Amino acid sequence: MIDSHVRDGAGPDGEATSATVAEIGGLAISIAGREIVSRVDLAIAASESVGLVGESGSGKSVTCRSLIGMLGFIGASITSGQVRIAGRDMTSASQRQWRQLRGTTVSLVPQASLAGLDPLIRVGAQLSEVIRRFDSRADTAARSLELLDQVQMRRPGEVLRAYPHELSGGMRQRAMIALAIAGRPKLLIADEATTALDATVQRSVLQLLTRLRAELGMALLLVSHDLGVVRTATDRVAVMYAGTVVEQAASTRIFNRPRHPYTAGLTAADPALVPPGQRLRSLLGDPPQPGAWAAGCRFAPRCGYRQEVCDESLPPLIVAADGDAVACVRAAEISL
Amino acid sequence: MTRASRPAGLASEVLVAADAVSLGYGRTIVVRDVSLHIRPGTATGIAGESGSGKSTLAKALVGDLTPMAGRVTVNGRSWSDVHRRDPERRRVQMIFQDPYSALNPRMTARQAISETLTVVCGVPRAEAGQRAGELLTRAGLSGAAIDARPHRLSGGQRQRVVIARAIACEPDLLIADEPTSSLDVSIQAQILDLLVDLREERGLALVLVSHDLAVLRHMTDTCLIMRDGNVVERGPTERVLSQPQHEYTRTLVAAHQGEETSVGSHHGAEEDT
Numbered sequence: 001m002i003d004s005h006v007r008d009g010a011g012p013d014g015e016a017t018s019a020t021v022a023e024i025g026g027l028a029i030s031i032a033g034r035e036i037v038s039r040v041d042l043a044i045a046a047s048e049s050v051g052l053v054g055e056s057g058s059g060k061s062v063t064c065r066s067l068i069g070m071l072g073f074i075g076a077s078i079t080s081g082q083v084r085i086a087g088r089d090m091t092s093a094s095q096r097q098w099r100q101l102r103g104t105t106v107s108l109v110p111q112a113s114l115a116g117l118d119p120l121i122r123v124g125a126q127l128s129e130v131i132r133r134f135d136s137r138a139d140t141a142a143r144s145l146e147l148l149d150q151v152q153m154r155r156p157g158e159v160l161r162a163y164p165h166e167l168s169g170g171m172r173q174r175a176m177i178a179l180a181i182a183g184r185p186k187l188l189i190a191d192e193a194t195t196a197l198d199a200t201v202q203r204s205v206l207q208l209l210t211r212l213r214a215e216l217g218m219a220l221l222l223v224s225h226d227l228g229v230v231r232t233a234t235d236r237v238a239v240m241y242a243g244t245v246v247e248q249a250a251s252t253r254i255f256n257r258p259r260h261p262y263t264a265g266l267t268a269a270d271p272a273l274v275p276p277g278q279r280l281r282s283l284l285g286d287p288p289q290p291g292a293w294a295a296g297c298r299f300a301p302r303c304g305y306r307q308e309v310c311d312e313s314l315p316p317l318i319v320a321a322d323g324d325a326v327a328c329v330r331a332a333e334i335s336l
Numbered sequence: 337m338t339r340a341s342r343p344a345g346l347a348s349e350v351l352v353a354a355d356a357v358s359l360g361y362g363r364t365i366v367v368r369d370v371s372l373h374i375r376p377g378t379a380t381g382i383a384g385e386s387g388s389g390k391s392t393l394a395k396a397l398v399g400d401l402t403p404m405a406g407r408v409t410v411n412g413r414s415w416s417d418v419h420r421r422d423p424e425r426r427r428v429q430m431i432f433q434d435p436y437s438a439l440n441p442r443m444t445a446r447q448a449i450s451e452t453l454t455v456v457c458g459v460p461r462a463e464a465g466q467r468a469g470e471l472l473t474r475a476g477l478s479g480a481a482i483d484a485r486p487h488r489l490s491g492g493q494r495q496r497v498v499i500a501r502a503i504a505c506e507p508d509l510l511i512a513d514e515p516t517s518s519l520d521v522s523i524q525a526q527i528l529d530l531l532v533d534l535r536e537e538r539g540l541a542l543v544l545v546s547h548d549l550a551v552l553r554h555m556t557d558t559c560l561i562m563r564d565g566n567v568v569e570r571g572p573t574e575r576v577l578s579q580p581q582h583e584y585t586r587t588l589v590a591a592h593q594g595e596e597t598s599v600g601s602h603h604g605a606e607e608d609t
Contacts, residue, residue, distance in 0.1 A: 055520035169386075198385035199547065199591040225520060228550075228592070269525030272550035272592075276574065279532070280525035280554070286490050287520075 019046050021187045021219045022067050022106065026081035029062055029071060034291030035079065037062050037243045041317055044187060049213060049220040051230030051251060053266075054240030057290045060223050063240070064189050067221070068108050069098030086186060103183035104134060109176050111192040116176045117164040123175050124160030127182065134183040147178040150215070152208060170201035174208065181212060188213070191223045206233050227270055231255055239263050242288050242298035245317055249324035257336075259326040262299045264336040297328070305334045349375055350412075351509050351541055352397050352428060357406035359392050365404065366392045367565045374509055379535065379542040381556035381573055383549060383588070388562040394513050394545045398430045426456060429502040433514040435494035439486040445472055445497045446482050449504055457505040468504075475500035476530055492523035496530070503534060510534075513545040528555060549592045553577050561585045 022044045029037040037059040044050050054060040065071050066083050069090065082091040086105050090097065110116045118126060127147060128140035135143075148156035151174040164172055173193065180188060190209060194202040210233055213220045224230050230237055231251055238248040239262065247260040255273065258264040265283040267273050274280055285302045294300060296311035303310070309329055317327040328334075352374045359367040367389040374380060374397070384390040395401040396408050399415035408415050410424055418424045432438055440448060449468035453459040459467060472482045475496040486494055495515060502510055512531065516524035528551065534540055546552050552559055552573060559573040561582065569582040580586045 055522060199549075200385065200587055203591040227521065266521055269522045270550070271525075271528065271548070271554040274554065276553050280529050282525035282529050283522035284526075286492060286523070 023084045028080040029076050030079045031076045036290045040245050044219050047217050049234045051234035051237040052223045053230050058240040059243040060240045064223050068106050106187045107180040107185035109180045109190045109193040130179050130182045151178045173205050187219045189221045247326045259331050260328050261303045261305050352410050354408045355406050357403040359396050360404050377539050379556040381552035381559035382545045384562035389565040390545045390562050391513050394511050398428050398511050426505040428509045429507040430511040431498050431502050431515050433517045435498045438498050444483045452501050452504045471500040491519050509541040511543040
């Protein structure tokens, strides 16, 4: 069930048009015979900002790896469903085919760390190498400075001559963003890109991503476990739990009026959203181990609204009239 | 509330007092001239970003770091006079962000707590196993998890073991350094609720070190905001976070609220260098 959330761009048969940069439908991903992502639908329109939230093991990182052809590196593979990037079916694409899209159509900013940059090579040389990959005749010096300017790097000349360890965490993350946008991608995936940073730095990197999206007309997929980060920087949010998308809705609405009990639980557990002195009404228990799912709704064991019907089968993500979607068979009858 | 300058007559009420302490490693000063008095049953937050000195201050409060200047006292005695086996040691316990590294991988949760009960708290070995089970149950562990080794436990379960161990000898003060930073939101909530319950039922004082202002606001009565080793602002948590006086606190609060980050906003107010 590929369901495009690009209301205007969707064709009569539900097939997305070119306004969709990335789309996955009914996607299942397995590692070593264990299904870790099941029946995920997600569509990202051109220049749209989408958040993907979920706790550890919910499958959000694996899902975004499928959008950039990097499942093989972790021994994962698509077992059903499909992945389309800019209209091309990439479900069983080779690495050679992915290389044509990676960087230019879809690009990834990984979690802030030293690992994303080569510690032995100066930042300038790393930028030049990436720039030449996309345009062999480019003036790498000028383009490097242009990219550093775009990511609002201070003292760009010094940064080009610096080794990664000589930069602060925030500057390294800006350098990684510069590398990621060097090929002018249509979709930038930021996978926990601000997670390890201090709050003030995190905010400035988020603002940078938001501004770049507007300036370069990119779509942004912001993957984070942090509801606050996602809420403020995205148009629409998909919430993942235990390898499935349980709810998908406008960022302005989803945390104020959640429709899935898990989203409601997350909101009630977030100290930023609960007045001081009130209990956090924690979700009980732990999330299931990836791959060790129950047959029915995977949230049912922790859900206060569970009934027999919940254990029958994995609830599909149902799109409501307003375009928001929820995967809960009791969504209509419960008030959260 | 926790100012250094208070009448000497009230000193007996203070569990742990840091007076004009400067702290550091080698020749590097990490915390400058900070005073902080912790009273029974209170909840004090220490906030700041990486390198602000908040964890270093916490280490000194628990007696793990000798001040370069000033002194830290527990019940009026300097930590340097309190020996390892001294019962005073047990009055202050500390837990950390990474519960895995704090646990012996070869011991089950029950064995770890039993060990603490017999070696540190002087509980007879015959009783220790059962008491350990009760403590772990109180901390929210159940069933097979009680007799599992750390690698079989989730991050949240491990932090529960660490908390059970910290409360085993009935301390008066628990110092928690980013206790939930490596945990998911729903698990963080469980651990925070557990800490609130334990405070209520045991009259435990809490010092919570956190970079997360929302957690601090939720959990503490008073707080200190640290930057580059200095306390830039202190007071009732609610006031400090709703009406910050210091410019840095305002920056920090704004970064956490993140409202300005909303779609379509522009350049960051502060730069990271």
